[in-house]
Amino acid sequence: MLSEQQVLIVGGGHVGLSFALLLAHHGIASTLLEKNSYPTISPNDDQTRSHYLDSRNTALSRRTVQIYEEIGLWSELQSHACRIDAVQISEQGSFGRAQLNKEDEQVESFGQVMENAWLGRKLLLAAQEESLITIIDNANVTAVEQQKAGVTLRFNYYDTDEHEQELQASLLVACDGRDSTIRPLLNIGTTTYDYKQTAIVGVVQTDKPHEHVAIERFSPAGPLAVLPLTDPEGDGNDDYQKGYRRSVVWVCPTGEETQYLEDDAHFLQTLQKAFGQRAGTFVAAGRRGAYPLTRVLAKQQVDGRCVIMGNAAHTLHPVAGQGFNLCMRDAHVLAQMISAQVLKGADIGDPTLLKRYEKSRQTDQKRVIRFCDAVVHGFTHPNPAIKLARNVALIAFDKLPNIKPLIANYAMGLKS
Ligand SMILES: Cc1cc2nc3c(=O)[nH]c(=O)nc-3n(C[C@H](O)[C@H](O)[C@H](O)COP(=O)(O)OP(=O)(O)OC[C@H]3O[C@@H](n4cnc5c(N)ncnc54)[C@H](O)[C@@H]3O)c2cc1C
Structure with a gap:
């Protein structure tokens, strides 16, 4: 059972891991649940690199x-x-x-520009070495329930027959990617x-x-x-x-x-x-x-004590290399707002605070979404007049x- 002022993060991709590290930087503990099993990596094994011509970046x-x-x-x-x-x-x-x-x-x-494998490896190592972060991999989240004073998450393990377990926290942040499991559990729809x-x-x-x-x-x-x-x-x-x-x-x-x-x-x-x-x-x-x-946008990014973040909140066209960078700005702002709450001794999952976070991110998010779409549609339109205008x-x-x-x-x- 977690103490009230802890954060549950579902999804340990680059955004989930970065968010956990941002929270730890502010002295805030989190438990991160990832559905896949993480590889075992050693801090001394820096030779693990992609082949010369084989990497995603x-x-x-x-x-x-x-x-x-x-x-x-x-x-x-x-x-x-x-x-x-x-x-x-x-x-x-x-x-x-x-x-x-x-x-x-x-x-x-x-x-x-960085290899994804390198970024993922360093984020995972840093999270594993951080005492404020608890990592649970192979986790199969089955239910999320919200109460007035907290949020309860149920899960079991993919690789064992162990019974369902329960975690409680003040705040849940879903960073579980484009095909998020948490979004539908919270009845949050998407526009695609x-x-x-x-x-x-x-x-x-x-x-x-x-x-x-x-x-x-x-x-x-x-x-x-x-x-x-x-x-x-x-x-x-x-x-x-x-x-x-x-x-x-x-x-x-x-x-x-x-x-x-x-x-x-x-x-x-x-x-x-x-x-x-x-x-x-x-x-x-x-x-x-x-x-x-496919562009996938969550119809809302906050529900009660839960926040939808990363690709689960907005999956964009990669044309301008903006998707992950936008997620990092979201994560940075939320971590700062939570930290300010902790300093005041206030509830970090306060739904009013989270709504304020959602509102504060709208301008940046809308601008990036519009920019990506303008580039995609503007530059692929075959009409000669539009092509001349582009030039x-x-x-x-x-x-x-x-x-x-x-x-x-x-x-x-x-x-x-
Ligand atoms: C071709 C391409 C190129 C790109 N290039 C750039 C670029 O140059 N710059 C840029 O800023 N962005 C770029 N992006 C966007 C960027 O890749 C994404 O924004 C970023 O990967 C989102 O990370 P995420 O952690 O939110 O999601 P994901 O990477 O999808 O991670 C989600 C994590 O959640 C886990 N998960 C899923 N479901 C559950 C569950 N039920 N329970 C627990 N865990 C779960 C998954 O296993 C995974 O680890 C690119 C995207 C593409 C497709």
Whole structure:
């Protein structure tokens, strides 16, 4: 049985683990339930890395990096982070082009690209080493009940015949992903939109070093992002240290993905055609994964003493690399509000406080959702007049002095 001022977190992905660590930073205890079993990892085993061309990656905004700095985790993470010094935006078959440079915007970088495996491993290790965090994996949540003074969660274990167990806390935060179990248990519905697009994600090698430039390119098939990556060390390939490794997110109409997944040569040729020589020649590709893209928005993010967070609250199109970064800003704000309650000796699951949290996040969330959709729909519209308008907009964006810092701040997650 937990004490009243504890938090239950359901879902131990990157958002659930980060939220637990944010709470611990404020001295607040939490119990995190994850349905899968976590691998056993040792703090000394830093060799566990993805293969050179085999990883999924996330672009972390400047704000997300600041949050990890604040909780003392960035020093652990940064060895596998690749800085983004410039962002190029262009469209296949068009003359418009825009570029953001860190020197012009007077920033250290626009963000950092990190392997998901590395981020997950470091978050899990930090959570396992933190005495304020209790981790229960293999957990099958069966019921959530709310009372006036607390919330009760029932679960059993997937891998044993043990009887159902019960946990109580002041507050429950569901970070259990797009297909959340907690959302329906709380009778919270969703609005969904099928983009009818699939993201193909992989790592490629080019014959030209990336020089820390991220490239966003729009093609008739869909948007394409190519991001710089760090070089894994220690496996004897000299090319690894030269910055030829890049992460690719290639979006195509759903149904067309098989050809890009199975045939390396065809995938590389298609990238080359869409990109020209901007990134040099694409010479090798690793295993690709496919992610059908649907926007899922919870109709409400707070119910009584329960908060819906992360992809469970808003699953977005990955075109602008905003999803996880938005979740981190949500998590940071909620952790701060809970901490202020603790300092006042007040109830951390107070439904009025949680409603205030929900309201405070609306502007940022709506802006990011609108931005992602505008990019997806605006840049894939085939109408020639709209295409011309896009070109003019890209040129204007590149030339007008006041727009760039604004957009750069949005992309870095520094304005909400
Ligand atoms: C192709 C692609 C590229 C992306 N690139 C970027 C990017 O560059 N930058 C960016 O900011 N965002 C990016 N995103 C978005 C980002 O990946 C997500 O926002 C982020 O992973 C959400 O994390 P989460 O922890 O909320 O959800 P998830 O990663 O889905 O984690 C949910 C966790 O909950 C667990 N779980 C589920 N159900 C239960 C249950 N009933 N009980 C207990 N546990 C449960 C799951 O096992 C899992 O561990 C990208 C997304 C895609 C698809």
